[in-house]
Amino acid sequence: MSEKLEIKPLVEILHNTKRVAVLTGAGISAESGIPTFRGEEGLWKKYRAEELATPTAFGRDPQLVWEWYDWRRGIISPKEPNPGHKILARWEKVFPGVSLITQNIDGLHQKAGSENILELHGNIWKVRCIEEGTISENFETPLKNIPPSCPKCGALLRPHVVWFGESLDPAVLHNAFLLSSGCEVMFVIGTSAVVQPAASLPLSAAEAGAKVVEINIDPTPLTSYADFSFRGKAGEILPLIDDELKGMS
Numbered sequence: 001m002s003e004k005l006e007i008k009p010l011v012e013i014l015h016n017t018k019r020v021a022v023l024t025g026a027g028i029s030a031e032s033g034i035p036t037f038r039g040e041e042g043l044w045k046k047y048r049a050e051e052l053a054t055p056t057a058f059g060r061d062p063q064l065v066w067e068w069y070d071w072r073r074g075i076i077s078p079k080e081p082n083p084g085h086k087i088l089a090r091w092e093k094v095f096p097g098v099s100l101i102t103q104n105i106d107g108l109h110q111k112a113g114s115e116n117i118l119e120l121h122g123n124i125w126k127v128r129c130i131e132e133g134t135i136s137e138n139f140e141t142p143l144k145n146i147p148p149s150c151p152k153c154g155a156l157l158r159p160h161v162v163w164f165g166e167s168l169d170p171a172v173l174h175n176a177f178l179l180s181s182g183c184e185v186m187f188v189i190g191t192s193a194v195v196q197p198a199a200s201l202p203l204s205a206a207e208a209g210a211k212v213v214e215i216n217i218d219p220t221p222l223t224s225y226a227d228f229s230f231r232g233k234a235g236e237i238l239p240l241i242d243d244e245l246k247g248m249s
């Protein structure tokens, strides 16, 4: 496997690196059995994510949008972190300077034990009252009432996620760019690198002189910018890098 050839020079660099940033996308959860967005399994009935994950879709038909989220929550709920999630959680303990930025809303990084996580697009297990703005955790699967309503004021609850056409939390986005432009190595794992502004984070890392390491089963628009590009599954490539790192310490 050609990846082995690239791993040694990467681990040499990592061995002298203090600040590592990691950006993950749906691909890191694929081996846990969670469908990605742009894979063929990413469809629900006849809809694509871009059609349902929008404020317009929710305003027009909150019932339909909540049926989609209830379906996704049902898929995610029993799923466990895979070796990729677990290694990133361990790296956070082993290397103090590792920070994790995820586009995923499935909560699997938390389940794997990662603690300092920036969730760019929110979390599918959190709901927000559209009147009060209050955020709470809700793990009810399946949901008893669709759409669910706020127990306090009775208004509609929405998923506490960032929809297409909505701005990300400014503080979260600011920290994500700070971490990206301040790191020495940035891993970009399991993302098609098309959704903005997340897809700009690795570019800001590269512009600041960081080495960019892509792990993906397919090439992406980022591949040509990457210093290292591993073509393979995150749950298989990360253990190879981790083994080499252990061998060096």
Ligand code: BV8
Pocket: 024, 025, 026, 027, 028, 030, 031, 036, 037, 038, 039, 042, 049, 050, 053, 103, 104, 105, 121, 161, 162, 163, 164, 165, 166, 167, 168, 189, 190, 191, 192, 193, 194, 195, 196, 197, 198, 215, 216, 217, 218, 220, 232, 233, 234, 235
């Ligand atoms: C915003 C939460 C300001 C909801 C999500 C600039 C240029 C162009 C467009 C825009 C732009 N700025 C804004 C936009 C519009 C839009 C956008 O980016 N559109 C895209 C489609 C072009 N962005 C926004 O609207 C953002 N808001 O910028 O605010 C603004 C406001 C108004 C108008 C303009 C600007 C908000 C974006 C957030 C959307 N919410 N999720 C929910 O999930 O329900 S995004 C959602 O899709 C995910 O969170 C994720 O981020 C994204 C999917 O991306 P990936 O994670 O990469 O998943 P994907 O399936 O695509 O790819 C999986 C990859 O894994 C593949 O490459 C595959 O090969 C690989 N893979 C598979 N298996 C494995 C693997 N790799 C390794 N191992 C494996 N085993």
